[in-house]
Amino acid sequence: MFIVKYIKDVAGGIKSLMTGMKLTGRYAIHHGKEKITQQYPDNKETLHLPERFRGEVVMIHDENNEHACTGCTACELACPNATIKIITKFETTPDGKKKKALDTFVYHLELCTFCNLCIVACPTDAIKMAQTFEHSVVDRSKLTKVLNKPGSKIRAGVE
Known part of the structure; x- marks a missing residue:
C-alpha cells in the first residue's frame, strides 16, 4: 500500500516536472529564431504598451x-x-x-x-x-x- 502511493507520487512529480520543462525546452529549441526578450531602451520606437497599461x-x-x-x-x-x-x-x-x-x-x-x-x-x-x-x-x-x-x-x- 505504501509503495503504491510512493510510486504514484514519484510518477506525478515526474509528470509535473515534464509539463513545466516543456516551455523551457521550446525556448531552447527555438533559440535565435524568434525574439523572446526585448532590450529596452533599444526598442523604444517599436515598443507597444497595452491599452489598459497604468501609467501616471x-x-x-x-x-x-x-x-x-x-x-x-x-x-x-x-x-x-x-x-x-x-x-x-x-x-x-x-x-x-x-x-x-x-x-x-x-x-x-x-x-x-x-x-x-x-x-x-x-x-x-x-x-x-x-x-x-x-x-x-x-x-x-x-x-x-x-x-x-x-x-x-x-x-x-x-x-
Missing part, C-alpha cells in the same frame, strides 16, 4: 484648454494613500450664486501605486491613466505635479 494620472484638456473636473474630490477620497490633493475655490456664477470650482489638482506621483481607483471614482471622466512609465528623476520634488494647466477652466455643460 493625467487630466484631459481639449484644444480650448477646458477640462471636465468639477472639483468634487471623489478621486481624492478614493485614493488609498493620499496621492491626489484637490484644492477648490468658490466662483460666482452670472446669476449671483456661488459654485465650487477646481483651483489646483495636485498629483504626487511618488506616492501613487497606480491602482486606478481614482479613475474609476471620477464621475466626469476628467482624469485617465497615461502611457508614460519613465519617471526617474534626481530631484524628488519633480514627481509632484499640478494636472490642471494654467488658465484652464471647466468645459461648458459639465456639472
Whole structure:
C-alpha cells in the first residue's frame, strides 16, 4: 500500500516536472529564431504598451484648454494613500450664486501605486491613466505635479 502511493507520487512529480520543462525546452529549441526578450531602451520606437497599461494620472484638456473636473474630490477620497490633493475655490456664477470650482489638482506621483481607483471614482471622466512609465528623476520634488494647466477652466455643460 505504501509503495503504491510512493510510486504514484514519484510518477506525478515526474509528470509535473515534464509539463513545466516543456516551455523551457521550446525556448531552447527555438533559440535565435524568434525574439523572446526585448532590450529596452533599444526598442523604444517599436515598443507597444497595452491599452489598459497604468501609467501616471493625467487630466484631459481639449484644444480650448477646458477640462471636465468639477472639483468634487471623489478621486481624492478614493485614493488609498493620499496621492491626489484637490484644492477648490468658490466662483460666482452670472446669476449671483456661488459654485465650487477646481483651483489646483495636485498629483504626487511618488506616492501613487497606480491602482486606478481614482479613475474609476471620477464621475466626469476628467482624469485617465497615461502611457508614460519613465519617471526617474534626481530631484524628488519633480514627481509632484499640478494636472490642471494654467488658465484652464471647466468645459461648458459639465456639472
